Amino acid sequence: MHYHRRKVCRICGSKNLKPILDLGKTPLANAFLTKKQVAKRDATYPLQLVFCPDCSLVQLAHIVDPEVLFKGYRYMTSGSPVLIEHFRREAAEVAERYRVGKDDLVVEIGSNDGVLLERIKDRTHVLGIDPAETAAVLAKKRGVDTLVDFFGNRIAKKVAAKYGQAKLIFANNVIAHIDDLDDVFEGVKTLLRDDGAFVAEVHWVYNLIGDGGFDQIYHEHLSYFSLHAYSRLAKKFGFVVADVEIVPIHGESLRVYLQKSGKPSPRVKQILAKEKKAGIDSIHAFRRFAPKVEKNRRDLLKLLNTLKKKNATIAGYGASAKGNTLLNYMGITKKHLDFITDTLPSKQGTFTPGAHIPVVAPEMLFSKRPEYLLLLAWNYAPAILHKEKALRAQGTKFIIPVPTVRVV
Ligand code: TYD
Numbered sequence: 001m002h003y004h005r006r007k008v009c010r011i012c013g014s015k016n017l018k019p020i021l022d023l024g025k026t027p028l029a030n031a032f033l034t035k036k037q038v039a040k041r042d043a044t045y046p047l048q049l050v051f052c053p054d055c056s057l058v059q060l061a062h063i064v065d066p067e068v069l070f071k072g073y074r075y076m077t078s079g080s081p082v083l084i085e086h087f088r089r090e091a092a093e094v095a096e097r098y099r100v101g102k103d104d105l106v107v108e109i110g111s112n113d114g115v116l117l118e119r120i121k122d123r124t125h126v127l128g129i130d131p132a133e134t135a136a137v138l139a140k141k142r143g144v145d146t147l148v149d150f151f152g153n154r155i156a157k158k159v160a161a162k163y164g165q166a167k168l169i170f171a172n173n174v175i176a177h178i179d180d181l182d183d184v185f186e187g188v189k190t191l192l193r194d195d196g197a198f199v200a201e202v203h204w205v206y207n208l209i210g211d212g213g214f215d216q217i218y219h220e221h222l223s224y225f226s227l228h229a230y231s232r233l234a235k236k237f238g239f240v241v242a243d244v245e246i247v248p249i250h251g252e253s254l255r256v257y258l259q260k261s262g263k264p265s266p267r268v269k270q271i272l273a274k275e276k277k278a279g280i281d282s283i284h285a286f287r288r289f290a291p292k293v294e295k296n297r298r299d300l301l302k303l304l305n306t307l308k309k310k311n312a313t314i315a316g317y318g319a320s321a322k323g324n325t326l327l328n329y330m331g332i333t334k335k336h337l338d339f340i341t342d343t344l345p346s347k348q349g350t351f352t353p354g355a356h357i358p359v360v361a362p363e364m365l366f367s368k369r370p371e372y373l374l375l376l377a378w379n380y381a382p383a384i385l386h387k388e389k390a391l392r393a394q395g396t397k398f399i400i401p402v403p404t405v406r407v408v
Helices: 081-097 133-141 153-163 181-191 205-209 227-236 266-277 289-309 321-330 364-368 378-387 389-393
Strands: 003-005 018-026 045-051 058-060 062-064 105-109 125-129 166-172 192-203 240-247 253-259 314-317 372-375 397-400
Touching (some): 018 289, 045 062, 153 166, 153 181, 192 205, 227 266, 314 364, 372 378
Parallel strands (some): 166 192, 314 372
Antiparallel strands (some): 003 062, 045 058, 192 253, 240 253
16 A cells, blocks of 8 residues: 555644545655656555644644655755755854854754755864765765765764764754654754754745645645644753744745753744634634635636636646646646646656646747646746746736636
8 A cells, every 4th residue: 555544643642633634645746757657547645634633733644655755756955046045045044143163063854965054064064864865966066974864863873973962953844754753853852962953944834724825735745834833842852942933935934943941032922822813723723724725726627627618728837746736636637738847857758647747848838838827836936927027928827826826
């Protein structure tokens, strides 16, 4: 089967998990297919969200085996100019804030191709830890020493014994991928100095159910954090939530600063209060989520079907993983979209999992000139709308699919 159902909450062990959204059975969102693979049936896995009323963590009900999920994981941070800029700025700001010096150690969990650590490698001793071999090769080329492994308490002890404890530990967009968070937080406790900080960015569930898109739900993302849930996890391991910022990544993410001592900043209290007001610390806020997603599906399908009846030409823009959640849940197929363009050469020439829509190079936009483009990489909407000024001036319209359908 290559997956299992989780019966207890990943943070607090509660058995009281409540279903809040069912997106059906879908293929893995990053499993782009070769021409040969398209002829076979896609492997699909249940995609359901549950809520834990005891610690308020939103999580997937089913866990796909990591060997299946991350086999040949090809994601590279350096593929996204927006992320490069964001992580570099983060590295410099946080190193400054904690006065990191030449003799300190800075570790990154899930360091991928080393973009973040490269920024501060001349200022301090940096070490990346990531199981993705191909990304680690690129990181090493950037001069970022990288350990190819999954982070946990075993590795933490090894690193601490060899280099001493770390002043800073970063973890961006990786905590949500990990099933055994106890081992990771135990490891952070082992590796972090008493005057250090564990700085992690996680996609914010407040944004997911609000102004963001439900399509960020896919099998790689096991947990969807509120500050309430993250604080509960931190407390379990004796950490203080010293500070938090909202950063404009994947819609909105939380950058949470954990320390072994200190006091929460006023921002921590403000964001907790904001979540409470929205009912995110109880199932209340999530009861409205499934009907909202269902309405989003009806509205988008109605628009695409109406356009097709008028013989309009429509293509997709950006073959993102989230786009595959959207296409497969909504039942958008080759009947709606002729092709999807993507700037990454590794995706060009493949077909999307489930919907089997061909992924092509952006040049196709100029030879085919579709009348409408479904923006599947909506997280970069401002940058893309700006970049495609010429197409838009010639009449091509963009359809922004989530959280409500808009044509611009
Ligand atoms: P990404 O942001 O990584 O989202 P996900 O995590 O859901 O996969 O993916 C965005 C995709 O869009 C990526 O394959 C690159 C592509 N893209 C374009 O084709 N053109 C663009 O201008 C941008 C910004 C991205």
